[in-house]
Amino acid sequence: MKNQCILTSLMYAAMLGISANLCAENLSTENIQRQKATSKYQAYLPAEYTVFEVVQGDLNKDGLKDVVLIVKGIDPKQWVTDEYRGKLDRNRRGVIVLLNAKGQYKKVVQNLSLFSSENEDGGVYFAPELVPSIEKGLLKLHHAHGRYGYWAYQFRLEGRDMRLIGYDSSDNFGPYVNSETSVNFLTAKKLVRENLNKDPDSDPKFKETWSKVNVAPMYLSKIQDIDDLSFE
Numbered sequence: 394m395k396n397q398c399i400l401t402s403l404m405y406a407a408m409l410g411i412s413a414n415l416c417a418e419n420l421s422t423e424n425i426q427r428q429k430a431t432s433k434y435q436a437y438l439p440a441e442y443t444v445f446e447v448v449q450g451d452l453n454k455d456g457l458k459d460v461v462l463i464v465k466g467i468d469p470k471q472w473v474t475d476e477y478r479g480k481l482d483r484n485r486r487g488v489i490v491l492l493n494a495k496g497q498y499k500k501v502v503q504n505l506s507l508f509s510s511e512n513e514d515g516g517v518y519f520a521p522e523l524v525p526s527i528e529k530g531l532l533k534l535h536h537a538h539g540r541y542g543y544w545a546y547q548f549r550l551e552g553r554d555m556r557l558i559g560y561d562s563s564d565n566f567g568p569y570v571n572s573e574t575s576v577n578f579l580t581a582k583k584l585v586r587e588n589l590n591k592d593p594d595s596d597p598k599f600k601e602t603w604s605k606v607n608v609a610p611m612y613l614s615k616i617q618d619i620d621d622l623s624f625e
Contacts, residue, residue: 434462437491437500441467445486445511450527452550457493461532463525464489464505471510481512486523488613490532490555501553502614509620531558534619540567546622548613555613560624569593576624581606583624 430444438444446463453459466484475481487505491498513520521536532555535545547559560576573586583606590598606624616622 430462434460434491434498437462437489437498438464439503439505442487442505443467446525448525448527448532450530452490452527452530452532452555453492454530455493457495459493459527460491460498461525461527462489462491463487463508463523465510466505475514478512481510483510483512485510488525490550490613501550502555504614504616507613507616507619509618532613541565542570546619551612554615557611557613557616560622562625567593570597573599574625576606578606578608578610581608 427444427446430447431438434444434447442464444462445465448461448463449458450461451457451459452461463486465482465486468484471482471484473481473483485506486508488502488507489500490502492501508523509520511520511523515521518541519539521538524535524537526533526535530549532548533545534548535543537543542563542565544562545560546557547561548555549558556578558578560574560578562574564571564573570588572588575584575586576582583604585602585604586599587602588597589600590596608624611622
C-alpha cells in the first residue's frame, strides 16, 4: 500500500509538470528557513537541537505575539536506513514555548521529546502530519492523517506551563466519518458521536453519547510521549 501511494504521488507530480529540480528547490528553501529560524532563536535552544517549525500567536492575552518552537534533535545515531525509503532521520521532535515580554522572550515550557519523528513508519499509510497553531489563545497540536481522519490537543497557559484542556478526533475512511470524539478536561465531559449510517454515499446519522472522564490535570512539560495519550 505504501509503495502504491508513493507511485501515485509520482504520477500526479508528472501530470502536474512538477520536476525533481523544483522539489529539490522547495526542499532547499525549507531547509534555509529552518536554518534562519535556528539562528534567530539560538539563545533558547539546548545544544544539539535545531528549529523545525515556528508558530506565532498570543498565548497570554497581552496583545503580543508569543512564539512556539517545534524543535528537533540532530543526533546522527538516530538516522536509520529504510528498505524502501533510504536514509531517514528518526530524531524525535519537541516543543519550546516563549512568551513575548516587549521584544524579549521568556522560556516557560520545554519538552524536547514530545513528538515522534516526521519520518516515522506510518504502516500502510503515510505518517501523521503534525500541524501546530495558536488559536484564540490556545496552543493546538493537530495531527492530520489524511483519509483516516485526525486528532488534536488543545493546551492553555497556566502559570509556567500549559495545561491540556481539550481533545478532539475524527475516525474516517475517506469522506466517510465512522465516529468523532471530543473531550473537555475542564468540565470532565466526553462526547462520542457514532455514525449509525453505514452507507458511505448517504448523509451521516450520528448517535451521541456523553460520559464523565476522570483524568488528573496534564501539562505540556510533563507528557513523555504524546502518542501514548488515548482518550477514545
